[in-house]
Amino acid sequence: MSSEYHNIKSELGLRETHVRELFEQYCSDTATCAYKLEWSCKASPEGVKHHDRFVHVSSMEHRATWIEAGERLLRGLRPDATGPEWSATLTRLSRHAQQLFVGYSGEVEGTPDAERIKLYYSLRGECDGLWSEAMERIGRSSLDIRAPTGSAWLYVFVLSPSRPTVHRVDLVYDSIEFRDQTILRELRSFLREDELSFIGGEARGIASLRQAEREMLYSYVEFCRDDSPLRAIARSRAAHLPQFLERLGGLTWLGVPRGDMTDLENGTLTLYTKIDSLHPR
Numbered sequence: 001m002s003s004e005y006h007n008i009k010s011e012l013g014l015r016e017t018h019v020r021e022l023f024e025q026y027c028s029d030t031a032t033c034a035y036k037l038e039w040s041c042k043a044s045p046e047g048v049k050h051h052d053r054f055v056h057v058s059s060m061e062h063r064a065t066w067i068e069a070g071e072r073l074l075r076g077l078r079p080d081a082t083g084p085e086w087s088a089t090l091t092r093l094s095r096h097a098q099q100l101f102v103g104y105s106g107e108v109e110g111t112p113d114a115e116r117i118k119l120y121y122s123l124r125g126e127c128d129g130l131w132s133e134a135m136e137r138i139g140r141s142s143l144d145i146r147a148p149t150g151s152a153w154l155y156v157f158v159l160s161p162s163r164p165t166v167h168r169v170d171l172v173y174d175s176i177e178f179r180d181q182t183i184l185r186e187l188r189s190f191l192r193e194d195e196l197s198f199i200g201g202e203a204r205g206i207a208s209l210r211q212a213e214r215e216m217l218y219s220y221v222e223f224c225r226d227d228s229p230l231r232a233i234a235r236s237r238a239a240h241l242p243q244f245l246e247r248l249g250g251l252t253w254l255g256v257p258r259g260d261m262t263d264l265e266n267g268t269l270t271l272y273t274k275i276d277s278l279h280p281r
Contacts, residue, residue, distance in 0.1 A: 002027070002037045002276040004247075005054065011243050014052055014106065019115040019161065022076045023104035026056065029069040033062035037276045038252060040103075041244050043237035044268040051241055052106025055118075055272065058099055066100045067093075070119060073102065077117055077159055089133070096127040098152070119157045120170070125149045137167040138211040145186040150177045151204065169209045175200065194261045202230075206253075216270070218255040230254055237269050250274035 005027075008014070027034065040053035058066040071090060074081050103118035123130060124147075131147035134155045147153055148171055156168035177183050178200035187196055191207060195217055199205025204220035221230050234254055238245040248271075255270035 004275045005037060005039075008039060008243060008275070012051065017107070017115060019077065019117060020104060020106065022073055023054070023056075023102065023117060025076075026069050026073045026102055029072070030056070030058055030062075030066050033059045033065050035059040036274050038250075038272045039244065039247065039275045040270060040272045041238070041241060042268055042270050043240055045236070045266055048237075048240045048244075049268060050105070050108050051244065053104070055101055055103040057101050060099055063097075067097065070100050070102065073117065074119065074157075074159070077161060078165075089130070092128045092130050093121050093123075093155070096123055096130065097121040098124065101154070115160060117159045119159070120154045121156075122152045122154055122172075123147075124152055130155060134167060134169045135209075138169055138209055140169070140209050143209075144189055145171075148172060148177075150174060156208075166213065167211050168213070171207045171209065172204065173199070173206075174204050175202065178205075192261070195258060198256070198261060208255075215258045216255050217258055217261070218253050218270075220252065221254050222250075222252045222274075233264060233269065234271055236265075237271060244271070244273065247273050247275055 014020075027037070035057045038055045038057070040055060041051040042049045042053075099122035101120035101122070103120065105114070105116040105118065108114045126132070126147050131153070132141065135141045135143065151174045152172045154168075154170035154172065156170060158166040158168065173183065184196070187207070198219055199207055199217050202219045202221055203223050206218035208216040208218065210216070219230065221228070221234070224230060231251065234251055235245070235248060238248050250273040251271065252274055253270075253272040255272075256264060256267060260267035
């Protein structure tokens with residue numbers, strides 16, 4: 001497990017829990033194929049709302065290792081995930097997934113039973129019906145949009161020990177794909193122009209479609225200029241948490257809830273910063 005991760009745990013006094021242990025065990029089990037570890041926080045102009053959030057990103061190598069470790073993590077968290085419905089989905093994911101991102105979201109003060117594990121399976125195209133299944137699960141099967149085939153789409157499972165599984169579909173596009181008129185037409189069927197400009201303005205963008213949750217937009221800002229407005233906003237939010245601000249040099253993603261685009265400076269943003277490159281390609 002990353003030494004920087006343990007430093008952050010110690011600095012912030014993050015509590016040991018069973019769900020956190022499962023996440024840490026997954027990270028240890030996939031040490032041979034880890035790519036990077038990111039730390040995330042949600043913050044508004046008034047302060048940080050949630051800072052116990054981490055994402056482990058696998059490399060594209062050693063698929064069997066991260067596929068098997070992901071299934072062990074799932075069974076450890078949700079022993080009921082062994083029925084025929086789960087089995088059919090996991091079989092297809094193990095066949096088609098190109099990468100696996102695993103997120104941990106810790107407890108939030110005043111919100112009992114809030115710990116969650118998020119499994120993000122990176123896919124391209126229809127993938128033996130997984131695209132249709134995912135869109136149906138989030139209630140967006142009527143949306144006139146194709147499964148991304150250029151960069152990727154993420155089939156996301158949000159899991160907790162006692163709550164029902166929540167599904168998401170994250171549509172990922174590289175900047176060059178925003179020149180494709182077919183893709184633009186599809187995105188304009190559910191995004192406003194300011195939302196489209198936000199996800200298409202940097203190297204990569206994500207539109208996160210969600211089931212019973214507020215949908216999100218993300219812009220990949222790692223390579224944007226130091227004097228860009230997005231970096232300035234990120235610094236102002238991170239200033240509420242000195243430990244995060246110290247590590248903001250690894251800033252990768254900036255997320256905003258849909259509907260808040262008109263007032264970025266005053267809304268709640270989600271920041272991601274790379275704290276370790278564990279297995280650089």
